[in-house]
Amino acid sequence: MIRVSNLTKEFFQGQEKTKVLKGVNLHVKEGEFVAIMGPSGSGKSTLLQLLDGLDLPTSGDIQINQQLLNNMNEKERTIFRRRHLGFVFQNYQLLPTLTVEENIAFPLYADRKINKEHEKTITNLITAVGLKGIEKKSANLLSGGQQQRVAIARALVNHPSVLLADEPTGNLDRAIAEEILRLLLMFNRKQHQTIVMVTHDIFAAGFADRIILFRDGVIEKIIARKDEDYAEYMANFMA
Template structure:
C-alpha cells in the first residue's frame, strides 16, 4: 500500500543545509499497524508528513497505492490525501467554534460531499469512539482523551484506507492512552485500516505489528513483537 524509496529531506537555515531524512526505504502492507520510534529530532514526524503528502521530499519517492506523489499536481495530491488518508495529531487540531459532531463532519463539507447518509455516518462514529451525549459540546468542554477521540472520528469520517498518527497518546495519561490505542487496534483489525503511528512510548508501540526504529534520519532496525528480546532491544535503543 505504501512504498518509500531513497527518501531524503533537507532544510536550509541561516545558509546551512540540515539533512533530516538521509535515504529512507520503507514498505507498509495493507492492514499493517506500524509504529515509528526514535529520539526527538530523528525525522519521524517529517517522514509522516511526507507519507501524507503534506510536504514534498528533496529526493526520492513516496507511492500510495501505486500513485507516485511526485507525479501528481498539488490538487491531485490533495484529492488523493482526502480520499485515502486520515490524520491524527498530538494536539488534536479541533476547530474551537465547532461542536463535536461539526468537527467530525467537517471533512465531508470540505470535500463538498452531500449525502443523506452523512448524519448517520457521523452518529455511528460518535458511538464507536464513545462520545454519545456529547454531540453538541464544544472542544473546550472536553477532556484531552475526549478531544483525541473526536480527532480520531474526524480522521475516519471519509473511510480512509490509511491512518497516520503523530504522537496520538502524547498528551494523554496511561488510562486514556490505553483506551485510544484499543480503539485504533479495533479499527485496524475490524476495518483492515493501515496505521502508521509515530510514538515515543514503548507501551503504545506494543500495539503495532512492527516497530521501525529511527535514528539520525535513517531506519536503524525493524523489529516485530514475536522477535525474541524485542522489548529489551527497543528499550535499549531509546535509552
C-alpha cells in the same frame, strides 16, 4: 499500501544544509499497524509529513495506494490527502466552537454536501469512539481524551486508505492514552485500517505490529511483535 523508496529530505537555513532523511526505504502492508520511534531530530515527523503530502521529498518516491505522491502538484496532493489520508494530531486541532458531530463531519464539506450515507457514517463513528450522548457538546468543553476521540473519528470519516498519527497520546495521561491506543487498535483489527503512528512512548509503540526505529535520518532497526527477540528488545529499550 505504502512504498517509500530511497527517500531523502534536505532543509536549508541560510547557506547551511541539513539532511533530515538519508535514503529511507520502507514498505507498509494494507491493514498493518506500524509505530515509528526515534530521538528528536531523527526524521520520524518529517517522514510523516511527507507521507501526508504536506511537503515534497528532495529525492526518492512515495507511493500510497498505488499512487505516486511526488508526481502530483500541490492541488492534486491536497485532494488526495483529503480523500485517502486521515491525520491525527497530538494537539487535536479541533474547531472549538463546533460540536462533536460538526467537527467529525467537517472534512466532508470540502468535497460535497453530507448525504444520508455520510450521516450514518458519522453516527457509527460517534458510537465506535465512545462519544454517544455528547454529540451536540462543543469541542472546547471536552476533556483531552474526548477531544482525541473526536480527532480520530474526524480522521476516519472519509474512510481513508491510511491513518497517520503524530504523537496521538503525547498530551494524555497513561490511563487515557491506553484507551486511545486500544481504540486505534480496534479500528486496525476490526476494520483492517492501515495505521502509521509516530511516538516517543515505548508503551504506545507496543500496540503496533512493527516498530521502526529512526536515528540520524535512517532506519536503524525494524522489529515485529512476532520476532523472537521482540520481548528482549522492548525490555532493553525501556531500561
